[in-house]
Ligand SMILES: [Fe+2]
């Protein structure tokens with residue numbers, strides 16, 4: 666799918682209204698990166714050496730992203746604000762591995778990348794002398810987020826092959842995530858029509874939905890046609906039930922039981 670276009674419209678980094686919008690967007694990013702660091706918790710539950718390597722690497726990268734966003738705040742002389750409740754909900758750590766890789770890595774970080782790459786990289790003005798350094802930092806973040814999404818997609822595919830029934834709750838949760846995420850944009854309600862960049866927002870929300878929908882079809886749990894309401898409700902109820910149950914899931918370690926085979930020794 667083609668990248669989103671703001672048709673060359675950019676923020677003015679000296680205009681108070683634009684600075685307020687960027688402060689909001691960057692504050693969500695800063696919070697997301699802070700919670701991203703706690704993917705380190707998944708190291709404890711890693712089921713293979715490959716997963717352990719991934720979470721070790723991701724934790725280091727997310728810690729670096731957190732510091733890069735802090736530097737962007739300092740470069741722009743902005744103060745972060747607390748995160749929106751939807752961001753807090755969507756970025757909460759999940760101990761239940763199938764939901765972690767699907768909701769957080771594949772879909773969640775996928776939407777994060779849409780915002781970093783299609784909004785921040787596109788709508789920051791190259792004419793401002795501060796932007797070159799900021800974009801270099803964002804390029805590092807975007808490249809690494811792509812790795813996290815790829816891991817999420819690979820693991821989601823594997824999990825759906827092992828447990829095909831999960832496609833129902835996954836589909837329901839995707840519907841819910843797509844309904845929840847645009848609530849964040851209500852922070853700009855009333856301003857979208859007149860603002861140079863914000864006027865593209867409704868089109869951007871549609872673009873993200875279509876991309877996530879196509880991603881779900883690719884991963885094999887979103888039907889070609891949007892199903893009728895009864896199935897959607899059934900899938901959403903199942904998704905919510907699984908999510909609630911996941912909140913009580915305990916992190917269990919496996920590597921101390923599997924390390925011999927993982928390392929190629931006979932058990
Ligand atoms: Fe990150």
Ligand SMILES: [Fe+2]
Pocket residue numbers: 701727774809810813
């Ligand atoms: Fe990430």
